[in-house]
Amino acid sequence: MRIAVIGSGYVGLVAGTCFAESGNTVVCVDVDEKKIDGLNNGVIPIYEPGLDEMVKHNVKEGRLSFTTDNDTAVKASEIVFIAVGTPPGEDGSADLQYVLEAARGVGRAANGPKIIVDKSTVPVGTADLVKEAAESQTKYRMTVVSNPEFLKEGAAIDDFMKPDRVVVGSDNENARDVMHRLYEPFVHDNPNKIIHMDVRSAEVTKYAANAMLATRISFMNEIANICERVGADVTRVRSGIGSDGRIGMPFLYAGCGYGGSCFPKDVQAIIRTAGEHDYDFEILKAVESVNAKQKFLLFNKLMKHFGGDIAGKTFAVWGLAFKPRTDDMREAPAIYIINSLLEQGAKVKATDPEAIAVAKEIFGDKIEYCEHPYDTLDGADAMLLVTEWSEFRNPDFDTVKSRLKSPVIFDGRNIYPKGELAKQGFTYYPIGSNPAVNEAHKSADPVRA
Ligand SMILES: NC(=O)c1ccc[n+]([C@@H]2O[C@H](COP(=O)([O-])OP(=O)(O)OC[C@H]3O[C@@H](n4cnc5c(N)ncnc54)[C@H](O)[C@@H]3O)[C@@H](O)[C@H]2O)c1
Numbered sequence: 001m002r003i004a005v006i007g008s009g010y011v012g013l014v015a016g017t018c019f020a021e022s023g024n025t026v027v028c029v030d031v032d033e034k035k036i037d038g039l040n041n042g043v044i045p046i047y048e049p050g051l052d053e054m055v056k057h058n059v060k061e062g063r064l065s066f067t068t069d070n071d072t073a074v075k076a077s078e079i080v081f082i083a084v085g086t087p088p089g090e091d092g093s094a095d096l097q098y099v100l101e102a103a104r105g106v107g108r109a110a111n112g113p114k115i116i117v118d119k120s121t122v123p124v125g126t127a128d129l130v131k132e133a134a135e136s137q138t139k140y141r142m143t144v145v146s147n148p149e150f151l152k153e154g155a156a157i158d159d160f161m162k163p164d165r166v167v168v169g170s171d172n173e174n175a176r177d178v179m180h181r182l183y184e185p186f187v188h189d190n191p192n193k194i195i196h197m198d199v200r201s202a203e204v205t206k207y208a209a210n211a212m213l214a215t216r217i218s219f220m221n222e223i224a225n226i227c228e229r230v231g232a233d234v235t236r237v238r239s240g241i242g243s244d245g246r247i248g249m250p251f252l253y254a255g256c257g258y259g260g261s262c263f264p265k266d267v268q269a270i271i272r273t274a275g276e277h278d279y280d281f282e283i284l285k286a287v288e289s290v291n292a293k294q295k296f297l298l299f300n301k302l303m304k305h306f307g308g309d310i311a312g313k314t315f316a317v318w319g320l321a322f323k324p325r326t327d328d329m330r331e332a333p334a335i336y337i338i339n340s341l342l343e344q345g346a347k348v349k350a351t352d353p354e355a356i357a358v359a360k361e362i363f364g365d366k367i368e369y370c371e372h373p374y375d376t377l378d379g380a381d382a383m384l385l386v387t388e389w390s391e392f393r394n395p396d397f398d399t400v401k402s403r404l405k406s407p408v409i410f411d412g413r414n415i416y417p418k419g420e421l422a423k424q425g426f427t428y429y430p431i432g433s434n435p436a437v438n439e440a441h442k443s444a445d446p447v448r449a
Helices: 010-021 033-040 051-060 070-075 097-109 126-135 156-161 173-187 199-230 234-242 263-276 282-294 297-305 333-343 356-366 397-403 418-423 435-441
Strands: 002-006 025-029 064-067 079-082 114-118 142-146 166-169 194-197 314-318 347-351 382-385 408-411 427-429
Touching: 002 010, 002 070, 002 097, 010 025, 010 051, 010 064, 010 079, 010 156, 025 070, 033 064, 051 064, 051 156, 064 070, 070 097, 079 097, 097 114, 097 126, 114 126, 114 173, 126 142, 126 199, 142 166, 142 173, 142 199, 166 173, 166 199, 173 194, 194 199, 199 234, 199 263, 199 282, 263 282, 297 333, 297 382, 297 408, 297 427, 314 333, 333 347, 333 356, 347 356, 418 427
Parallel strands: 002 025, 002 079, 025 064, 079 114, 114 142, 166 194, 314 347, 314 382, 382 408, 408 427
Antiparallel strands: none
16 A cells, blocks of 8 residues: 555654555655755664664565655545644643644645545544545545554554554545555464544544553552551552552563653543533543552652751662653653752653663753763662663672662662662661561561561
8 A cells, every 4th residue: 555654753664664664665754854864865763763774675676765746645545645744732621733734735735535544643533524524625435434543652563563453534435444454464373453434433542542551550549648657668568569460560660750752642632622512531630640649659759868958969770761661751750850850959860771871851951871880870879760661670789789878779660679778777768668667567477578
């Protein structure tokens, strides 16, 4: 099939490349000339494992190309995916200006009827607006399909090539068949993974999925906050509840809050959609406010440890990206933590395997960047683990201790062995268990950490 993908960011670039990988001819479009120039010179604008090789392979095979020329790309394609950003507007609703501009661009360029696929995460009813916007610019009929994307940054290629499910929302039989054929190569193990439904249900599905996942995180964070107060350990509670088949283990980790380009904005957007339809989405409002507080939890623990005065102190921050295996820092907890430290007059030395370049755009020279994690520790009053990159999981704690000014670790992702750290003389602050309270509550025959 001949496909145009408008918007060559995390989603558009991955989707376009994976469609090319399955034999389609794909042109990825973007308004960002620098990005397209880079792509045409083999420079991949984002860090995503496996993407670089796949892009280069498909470009070489002549199935994948990049352009800023929307008209030519649309004219050459039967299907046009819209994968531009939908950032939150001031009131929390999804800002559709990029989606609707892309839709008008399809209409302006159309040389016949087209299937337009909404890949961007958009509020219910957007497909109608996209159709209207595109058809306002052309005499041809546009068919709009909702095909929300569920890939996870850091595992995007795998998620796209081997999806759990593909949601296709369409009220048009031909478009439904075309989408089914397009996705069949990705689900050959089980074609039932392509779930067909009406457009509006597909639009709601994406928000419902992200809202559910965000809810699990905030729920566990509240359980963690209780555990800390009552002498329980959230990691054990997680095993205890996650083993229930109705609950399951994934997305039950307590931590220092969720970030990223999706959960925060999608939770806000569905709250807003509910409000517009005269419904108060109470659970999600709580999910959001729990998360907002959780992003300051490590900082608050740190302030308490240092008696409320950290001016002039130095802190080592391990992890800047909002999660491992990506360079994406949108809404990352690290931003909130670092800004709070700086506001209190502290110095920050930070490291991340992939996100330092992005962090430089955010913090400039306000913080020090270290390529090697250990270099952040020299002269630091404590270490804060913010993103659980695998290379941070097993540091040599003798080295960590010798290079830190004082052996204090604030672990925002519960990745370190608390028993061992205590033995080695660290003061260790995990999330969801409080070693001091736990000690006081230990029975005569305790289960050791
Ligand atoms: N990032 C994720 O993990 C993820 C996962 C699922 C869904 N989504 C959704 O997918 C959409 C895209 O997200 P993203 O993370 O890829 O965004 P992004 O910001 O990385 O990329 C968007 C791209 O669109 C380009 N663009 C904007 N207007 C354009 C236009 N008129 N024509 C051509 N290009 C244009 C921008 O220059 C940018 O390169 C959002 O709605 C997001 O919510 C994202």
